[in-house]
Amino acid sequence: MALIPATILTGFLGAGKTTLLNRILQQPHGYKIAIIENEFGAENIDNEILVQDSTEQIIEMNNGCICCTVRGDLIIALSSLARRRDAGELHFDHVIIETTGMANPGPVAQTFFVDEEVAMHYMLDAIVTVVDAKHAMQQLDQQEEAQRQVGFADKLLLSKTDLVSPAEVALLSARLTRINPRAAIIPLDPVHTPIDEILDIKGFNLNAKLEIDPDFLAAEESHAAEHADHAHSGSDCDHPSHQTEHAETNHERRVDGHHNHHNHHHAHHADDIAAFVFKSERPFEASKLEEFLDGLIEVYGPRLLRYKGILFMDGADRKVVFQGVHQIMGSDVGGKWEDGEKPASKMVFIGKNLPKDIFIRGLEQCLV
Numbered sequence: 001m002a003l004i005p006a007t008i009l010t011g012f013l014g015a016g017k018t019t020l021l022n023r024i025l026q027q028p029h030g031y032k033i034a035i036i037e038n039e040f041g042a043e044n045i046d047n048e049i050l051v052q053d054s055t056e057q058i059i060e061m062n063n064g065c066i067c068c069t070v071r072g073d074l075i076i077a078l079s080s081l082a083r084r085r086d087a088g089e090l091h092f093d094h095v096i097i098e099t100t101g102m103a104n105p106g107p108v109a110q111t112f113f114v115d116e117e118v119a120m121h122y123m124l125d126a127i128v129t130v131v132d133a134k135h136a137m138q139q140l141d142q143q144e145e146a147q148r149q150v151g152f153a154d155k156l157l158l159s160k161t162d163l164v165s166p167a168e169v170a171l172l173s174a175r176l177t178r179i180n181p182r183a184a185i186i187p188l189d190p191v192h193t194p195i196d197e198i199l200d201i202k203g204f205n206l207n208a209k210l211e212i213d214p215d216f217l218a219a220e221e222s223h224a225a226e227h228a229d230h231a232h233s234g235s236d237c238d239h240p241s242h243q244t245e246h247a248e249t250n251h252e253r254r255v256d257g258h259h260n261h262h263n264h265h266h267a268h269h270a271d272d273i274a275a276f277v278f279k280s281e282r283p284f285e286a287s288k289l290e291e292f293l294d295g296l297i298e299v300y301g302p303r304l305l306r307y308k309g310i311l312f313m314d315g316a317d318r319k320v321v322f323q324g325v326h327q328i329m330g331s332d333v334g335g336k337w338e339d340g341e342k343p344a345s346k347m348v349f350i351g352k353n354l355p356k357d358i359f360i361r362g363l364e365q366c367l368v
């Protein structure tokens, strides 16, 4: 039987998740959606709002936050929904899990890959994050969870744009893109919510699609050019497990000291969670790359939120696609390089305080 697509809907406290779900439930979009709510407190107002449409099924989880204490409950909720669907008691073709405002989406996402019964019935479609255009700047400054929710996202939906100026939206969007250049940013229309922006995004598919914000790419490239003259050799060994946190911090500091990065970052809000891209037109040597990536994920997995790459491998006429969440990585052989398409690798890494130089130098050493 086909796997049921599941969407994780996240967003900081008060971002507008319930408002959005409520609108989705009232729209005649033809999807039958089961909603899993994760709210604190016995009195659940959200639930009362949501039970307006009898075609949707709602399961509520009251025993705390999904991210740390009740992943087990999420497994139970998902498994029970699937069993009741198989038995013909429930009819739905999509699940949306609304997390609490403080939830870390990572463990929620990992549930779909780690738990066998969940993986047998569901495929994680995407993580969609609602961002409050009025309050996000402050939340991102003060709360790592807010940054994390942005970093994990496949799509960012801006709420409350009616309360701010276009210039504020532009400033926020630029910051969101620096944290996560993979996720498209869509302002929410207060009346009509395009369901296609939320369901069937295929964010976790091993497909040969890796869209990265063009402004982000341009900024990365000019940055790289700016510093090309100042390149210096690193340690002899670039295997990540041979690098220490200490060495890495010193290295970053050295770069900052030389080029006055520090001020540059501050002008931009120095978010701990950020992204970078690796690109090359030279092919990778498979065994070297595999060993390096395994090492990277072993060492930096806990700090890596999302990563994805489309790879040009030496001697292969097909693309290799990989993607992952924390330590869980999947890869597959994709389609052939199209006629007229120049084979090239492109990867994006989103994580917390990642040592970009170690990643880039290490990847460069895996090239043929």
Ligand SMILES: Nc1nc2c(ncn2[C@@H]2O[C@H](COP(=O)(O)OP(=O)(O)OP(=O)(O)O)[C@@H](O)[C@H]2O)c(=O)[nH]1
Pocket: 011, 012, 013, 014, 015, 016, 017, 018, 019, 020, 100, 101, 159, 160, 161, 162, 163, 188, 190
């Ligand atoms: N002006 C404006 N207000 C909004 C918009 N979206 C949501 N709100 C308001 O923001 C408040 C919080 O919205 P909710 O939908 O409850 O937010 P939530 O993310 O579910 O909140 P928690 O579950 O507490 O994390 C409510 O008063 C909404 O009416 C919007 O686009 N514009």
